[in-house]
Amino acid sequence: xxxxxxxxxxxxxxxxxxxxxxxxxxxxxxxxxxxxxxxxxxxxxxxxxxxxxxxxxxxxxxxxxxxxxxxxxxxxxxxxxxxxxxxxxxxxxxxxxxxxxxxxxxxxxxxxxxxxxxxxxxxxxxxxxxxxxxxxxxxxxxxxxxxxxxxxxxxxxxxxxxxxxxxxxxxxxxxxxx
Amino acid sequence: xxxxxxxxxxxxxxxxxxxxxxxxxxxxxxxxxxxxxxxxxxxxxxxxxxxxxxxxxxxxxxxxxxxxxxxxxxxxxxxxxxxxxxxxxxxxxxxxxxxxxxxxxxxxxxxxxxxxxxxxxxxxxxxxxxxxxxxxxxxxxxxxxxxxxxxxxxxxxxxxxxxxxxxxxxxxxxxxxxxxxxxxxxxxxxxxxxxxxxxxxxxxxxxxxxxxxxxxxxxxxxxxxxxx
Numbered sequence: 001x002x003x004x005x006x007x008x009x010x011x012x013x014x015x016x017x018x019x020x021x022x023x024x025x026x027x028x029x030x031x032x033x034x035x036x037x038x039x040x041x042x043x044x045x046x047x048x049x050x051x052x053x054x055x056x057x058x059x060x061x062x063x064x065x066x067x068x069x070x071x072x073x074x075x076x077x078x079x080x081x082x083x084x085x086x087x088x089x090x091x092x093x094x095x096x097x098x099x100x101x102x103x104x105x106x107x108x109x110x111x112x113x114x115x116x117x118x119x120x121x122x123x124x125x126x127x128x129x130x131x132x133x134x135x136x137x138x139x140x141x142x143x144x145x146x147x148x149x150x151x152x153x154x155x156x157x158x159x160x161x162x163x164x165x166x167x168x169x170x171x172x173x174x175x176x177x178x
Numbered sequence: 179x180x181x182x183x184x185x186x187x188x189x190x191x192x193x194x195x196x197x198x199x200x201x202x203x204x205x206x207x208x209x210x211x212x213x214x215x216x217x218x219x220x221x222x223x224x225x226x227x228x229x230x231x232x233x234x235x236x237x238x239x240x241x242x243x244x245x246x247x248x249x250x251x252x253x254x255x256x257x258x259x260x261x262x263x264x265x266x267x268x269x270x271x272x273x274x275x276x277x278x279x280x281x282x283x284x285x286x287x288x289x290x291x292x293x294x295x296x297x298x299x300x301x302x303x304x305x306x307x308x309x310x311x312x313x314x315x316x317x318x319x320x321x322x323x324x325x326x327x328x329x330x331x332x333x334x335x336x337x338x339x340x341x342x343x344x345x346x347x348x349x350x351x352x353x354x355x356x357x358x359x360x361x362x363x364x365x366x367x368x369x370x371x372x373x374x375x376x377x378x379x380x381x382x383x384x385x386x387x388x389x390x391x392x393x394x395x396x397x398x399x400x401x402x403x404x405x406x
Binding site: 114168172 | 290
């Protein structure tokens with residue numbers, strides 16, 4: 001049975017019980033009982049949601065904390081969209097992805113970031129970490145840092161270089177090397 | 179409701195905020211704060227400023243490099259900066275934001291945690307390759323004389339010199355690459371770069387000139403002790 005129908009039947013039963021057989025209530029008590037017995041006017045859900053948001057009152061301190069957190073979240077999201085400030089005019093974006101199940105932090109470092117780490121994310125928890133980086137055409141050397149460990153051989157790389165005992169991966173963006 | 183709108187606005191402001199690229203002045207200002215000799219600062223500052231203005235280095239790469247070098251003992255930082263000074267003074271491109279870049283190479287080695295001796299060894303080898311490539315190509319008549327100065331206009335041949343030198347040094351420094359003959363490796367690299375990085379017409383015209391003798395002459399100077 002629908003909830004509204006159930007509420008209507010209960011109110012009808014209460015009304016019948018009050019109006020039949022019981023002594024007539026007078027004054028404030030009577031008005032309260034009669035108001036309770038009347039069907040309530042339910043506002044639509046969106047009106048109730050708006051009202052609850054409008055009624056929310058928080059202290060100044062919490063408002064500042066919330067603002068800072070929201071701003072930080074925005075900056076974080078923005079960096080995810082525009083990871084390479086030098087490459088904002090680039091026509092191409094390139095996906096860096098690495099399987100690292102159980103890793104706590106994965107980053108890619110390369111020429112495109114002046115070898116500063118760019119975080120990869122595993123949003124769905126399947127152990128495959130990803131990030132998309134805007135890259136102008138060129139030849140790029142890079143490696144992954146999996147929990148701080150250097151991983152220089154990316155299966156998706158065009159080439160590998162090994163100098164002085166460590167590998168780096170190479171990608172060509174644009175041109176015949178793509 | 180107002181709170182929700184304000185929250186969304188704050189989020190949007192944060193999301194649209196970019197990491198600003200530093201200005202050349204910021205790079206030069208940072209150089210002045212480094213614990214290196216006043217003489218080197220005085221010599222390097224105008225060269226770096228001119229190189230940044232001409233596009234032989236990028237402010238972001240240069241500032242990142244200086245910040246990393248500032249964390250090292252001053253003698254090591256000075257050792258590296260002398261090489262960058264000499265390269266820029268010759269009109270060599272030291273930072274492209276891509277792989278073929280002296281600045282990026284030092285940043286990569288420092289990120290790897292390589293010992294300083296190795297960082298310096300590779301920096302010298304790459305510099306030697308760049309100087310040798312320019313001199314050999316010029317002598318063979320493959321390129322004309324460029325600006326040879328940090329502030330001169332960057333010519334397409336400057337990038338060509340950089341990419342040939344980088345390929346030769348890669349081949350020299352990675353024994354695994356030596357399964358291919360030197361000239362095959364260098365030609366293959368240039369063909370891959372043809373298009374967005376190097377003009378295809380330039381690559382096509384340069385390939386016949388890249389003889390084994392010419393490339394071996396460059397390769398032979400990569401590990402030479404520099405004459406300064």
